[in-house]
Amino acid sequence: MLPLLVVHGGAGHIPSERAQGSVRGVCAAARAGYSILTAGGSSMDAVVEAVANMEDNPHFNAGRGSVLTARGDVEMDALVMDGKDLSSGAVSAVKNIANPVQLARLVMDKTSHACLTAGGAAEFARQMGVQEVSTESLITDYSRARWKKNLEPGANPVECQMGKMGTVGAVAVDAEGNVACATSTGGILNKMEGRVGDTPCIGSGGYADNSVGAVSTTGHGEAIMKVVLARLILFHMEQGKSAKEASDLGLSHMRTRVGGLGGVITVDTKGGWSTRFSSNQMAWAAACDQTLHWGVYKGERSSEPIVQTL
Numbered sequence: 489m490l491p492l493l494v495v496h497g498g499a500g501h502i503p504s505e506r507a508q509g510s511v512r513g514v515c516a517a518a519r520a521g522y523s524i525l526t527a528g529g530s531s532m533d534a535v536v537e538a539v540a541n542m543e544d545n546p547h548f549n550a551g552r553g554s555v556l557t558a559r560g561d562v563e564m565d566a567l568v569m570d571g572k573d574l575s576s577g578a579v580s581a582v583k584n585i586a587n588p589v590q591l592a593r594l595v596m597d598k599t600s601h602a603c604l605t606a607g608g609a610a611e612f613a614r615q616m617g618v619q620e621v622s623t624e625s626l627i628t629d630y631s632r633a634r635w636k637k638n639l640e641p642g643a644n645p646v647e648c649q650m651g652k653m654g655t656v657g658a659v660a661v662d663a664e665g666n667v668a669c670a671t672s673t674g675g676i677l678n679k680m681e682g683r684v685g686d687t688p689c690i691g692s693g694g695y696a697d698n699s700v701g702a703v704s705t706t707g708h709g710e711a712i713m714k715v716v717l718a719r720l721i722l723f724h725m726e727q728g729k730s731a732k733e734a735s736d737l738g739l740s741h742m743r744t745r746v747g748g749l750g751g752v753i754t755v756d757t758k759g760g761w762s763t764r765f766s767s768n769q770m771a772w773a774a775a776c777d778q779t780l781h782w783g784v785y786k787g788e789r790s791s792e793p794i795v796q797t798l
Contacts, residue, residue, distance in 0.1 A: 490759050491525035492661045495538050497548050497771035498654035499706045499751030509547040514773040515782050517541040522775035531668035532570050535658040539589040539670040542656040546628045549654025553628050554674025556635040562626045564674050565687040566592040571667035571696035578603040578688035584620045589672045638678045657704030659755045667702040669694035685709025691719035700725050707750020715742045731756050735764035
């Protein structure tokens with residue numbers, strides 16, 4: 489079964505006019521990450537490649553396509569974690585960066601810190617030679633229209649966001665059995681300036697440990713943080729539960745304890761994997777054994793062979 493890669497494009501309700509684009513997006517990301525693995529690349533290289541692919545896709549709430557803050561700006565968060573030694577890197581509230589997941593990788597590789605935020609992250613990006621992009625290049629017509637709608641009197645941005653999640657993530661196991669995770673988001677629609685959710689928080693937005701497996705989460709960030717969802721799922725796996733059982737236990741606890749909805753993708757070190765969600769839908773794709781699998785609704789799975797191109 490190894491190597492293996494799974495991606496998600498966010499949990500929630502995907503509008504019918506955007507569903508096909510979301511499915512194409514997660515499938516393209518899975519193929520991109522899996523090609524890294526089949527060429528002998530590391531799980532970390534694969535998850536960063538997959539997530540960056542989705543950050544570049546305007547169908548998702550990450551990178552280009554990020555939702556807007558109350559002031560109409562873009563503030564993005566991202567996390568990476570390497571299961572070999574628990575190395576991690578994260579950024580929060582970053583602007584003018586096309587691929588926050590790549591900046592998070594640099595935080596892990598080039599600093600002694602685990603997370604950089606806002607202006608400090610921007611200064612680090614300049615030091616690393618990361619090219620700045622214009623805010624307008626990250627804002628889509630769809631994101632701007634949703635932002636304006638939620639400025640209207642009586643609008644409930646959190647409720648609206650729960651129906652249209654789009655955080656992206658990836659987990660992988662490489663041929664050597666090393667696991668990694670990556671998660672990236674634009675946050676919650678019409679959020680307060682400086683709001684940071686679960687995504688860049690180790691154990692909430694994701695976690696990877698070679699002794700257990702790896703998880704990437706999506707959903708309402710405040711709820712995910714309260715139950716430390718990613719690490720909770722791996723705890724259940726440490727107690728002998730499968731990736732599927734552990735994922736369901738974690739999501740059920742979050743729903744009953746704090747009323748939160750969301751989704752997770754989970755892998756273990758032996759090639760087991762799971763995509764589970766308590767929301768209406770979650771676009772996901774998985775690549776293993778030269779086969780691509782994908783789905784959006786609960787219980788749905790389509791598959792096709794991955795044809796290698798020279």
